[in-house]
Amino acid sequence: MTDAPFRVLPALDDDNRFFWTSGADGRLRFLRCQACGYWLHPPAPYCPSCGGRDVASEPVSGRGQVWSFTINHHPWDGSPEPWNIVLVELDEQPGLRLTSNLVGAADDAIEIGMRVQVAFEERDGIFFPLFEPEAP
Amino acid sequence: MDAIISGIGQSDVGRRLGRSGLDLTIDAALEAIADAGLTVADIDGLATYPGAFPGGPPGFSGPGSPDVHDALRLELSWHRGGIEGPAQLSAVVDAVVAVQAGLANHVLVYRTVTESSAQAAGREGIGLSGGGGAPKMGGSLQWSIPMRAYSAANWLAMNCHRHMHEFGTTPEQLAQIALNGRTNAGRNPKAVYREPITLDDYFASRMITTPFHLFDCDAPVDGSTAIVVSRPSHGASVDHPVARVEAVGTALRGRPSWDQFDDMTTMAARDAGAMLWERTSLTPADVDVAELYDGFSFLAMVWLEALGFCGPGESGPFIDGGGRIALDGELPVNTHGGQLSAGRLHGFGFIHEAVLQLRGEAGDRQVPGRCEVAAVANGGGPVAGSMLLVREDGR
Numbered sequence: 259m260t261d262a263p264f265r266v267l268p269a270l271d272d273d274n275r276f277f278w279t280s281g282a283d284g285r286l287r288f289l290r291c292q293a294c295g296y297w298l299h300p301p302a303p304y305c306p307s308c309g310g311r312d313v314a315s316e317p318v319s320g321r322g323q324v325w326s327f328t329i330n331h332h333p334w335d336g337s338p339e340p341w342n343i344v345l346v347e348l349d350e351q352p353g354l355r356l357t358s359n360l361v362g363a364a365d366d367a368i369e370i371g372m373r374v375q376v377a378f379e380e381r382d383g384i385f386f387p388l389f390e391p392e393a394p
Numbered sequence: 395m396d397a398i399i400s401g402i403g404q405s406d407v408g409r410r411l412g413r414s415g416l417d418l419t420i421d422a423a424l425e426a427i428a429d430a431g432l433t434v435a436d437i438d439g440l441a442t443y444p445g446a447f448p449g450g451p452p453g454f455s456g457p458g459s460p461d462v463h464d465a466l467r468l469e470l471s472w473h474r475g476g477i478e479g480p481a482q483l484s485a486v487v488d489a490v491v492a493v494q495a496g497l498a499n500h501v502l503v504y505r506t507v508t509e510s511s512a513q514a515a516g517r518e519g520i521g522l523s524g525g526g527g528a529p530k531m532g533g534s535l536q537w538s539i540p541m542r543a544y545s546a547a548n549w550l551a552m553n554c555h556r557h558m559h560e561f562g563t564t565p566e567q568l569a570q571i572a573l574n575g576r577t578n579a580g581r582n583p584k585a586v587y588r589e590p591i592t593l594d595d596y597f598a599s600r601m602i603t604t605p606f607h608l609f610d611c612d613a614p615v616d617g618s619t620a621i622v623v624s625r626p627s628h629g630a631s632v633d634h635p636v637a638r639v640e641a642v643g644t645a646l647r648g649r650p651s652w653d654q655f656d657d658m659t660t661m662a663a664r665d666a667g668a669m670l671w672e673r674t675s676l677t678p679a680d681v682d683v684a685e686l687y688d689g690f691s692f693l694a695m696v697w698l699e700a701l702g703f704c705g706p707g708e709s710g711p712f713i714d715g716g717g718r719i720a721l722d723g724e725l726p727v728n729t730h731g732g733q734l735s736a737g738r739l740h741g742f743g744f745i746h747e748a749v750l751q752l753r754g755e756a757g758d759r760q761v762p763g764r765c766e767v768a769a770v771a772n773g774g775g776p777v778a779g780s781m782l783l784v785r786e787d788g789r
Binding site for chain 1: 529530531532534536537538539540541542543544545547548549551552553555556559600601602603604605606651653654656658
């Protein structure tokens, strides 16, 4: 990717550290119920699908589709250039979504339904799960 | 429900008034108390949204309930302030419940903002680009802010885009909420933006975050709105009609999340809207005026659907051309200009306007003909509350 933009960092704690450092090995992870396989996001210690309490992080494919998007023009963080924000729904489960940014494609090429795959951007040990067009 | 809005009050509303939130609140409170035919000593309940909220955006919170309590030396049987709940209306709903439960006879409920003065004081936006170390974000905002999705404008723009994708809603239809608000604001002396705008003006306004232009985003102001929620029997003691609280919708059956909510096109409004009609024998066809939250234009469209004025996904065609929601249309919407043009009084401006319309006191912008039932909606994303008000004659 080109020049890395300004980013607020997540404040790491015992609940979210696995998520924000997951990209160190190139894999995106979410918590998953070890009893029924339901994916949990944001992280929580209870499976709303089966009531299970045994949850652990597991890698996902990192593939999904653009559920929606916006091209931001207002300089909230001082950046004068527009940037995109995408909402990606992961293939693993309906409604399992991440707010993120798309890299490797022009903003005006973004469409709802577009196939994407995770592409990490590292900053100070944080691996931001961004997305890029899915490789054919 | 067993409660009425017996009085309403509102301070000056404007840009950069340079007055404290407490000062504005006292203006609104005293006006509402007098309007209800009461004195300060009669007030035995106090409620506000969001309460003192030091970590919030500049000018967002207004004074907390202890500040108003002490300034007016109220002797309270019941009091509350807080941000969690069915949107700004949570303060009103709690007051209604308190009155119905017999915890208080007359509850002063207020919402105060000084966002315009706060921004003018140099704390623009969310202040992320300043010097020093990089800020760090925890809690639910860690899922949006680090991804440069800084504002509800960004989050809701994605909801709006999804609505356009699923239902074919057009930017021209979206614009009708802003154009209608501005037209109505022209008849409201307290509105902050009253100059007429055209569709061309709308599309020429600065893009904030696609598909939202500047005119899709509400206008920060300074101002305070107050109401008095009373026992129904008090209605016979006031010299004007009152608004009886027919029903409220407080449901949130989906996930309390901006980006994980199951249906992006409805958000929580779906649940708060549906619950309203589960608690009354009235129907959407009975509503004479609708005051629908428009912190962003798209939210008013969502509320039109959630409250059953049109079918799911049909708000675009419903407002196409703007005639149906105009002051002389079949369902007048945001008759004071909404937050887009009258100013961001953050939910309570809609309550104030609904009561004025029911009382027939809205002046040049009074809806023509019968006005006996008003719908009020507050909130967007995962926060939503709705209320149905019915006119009852006073003394």
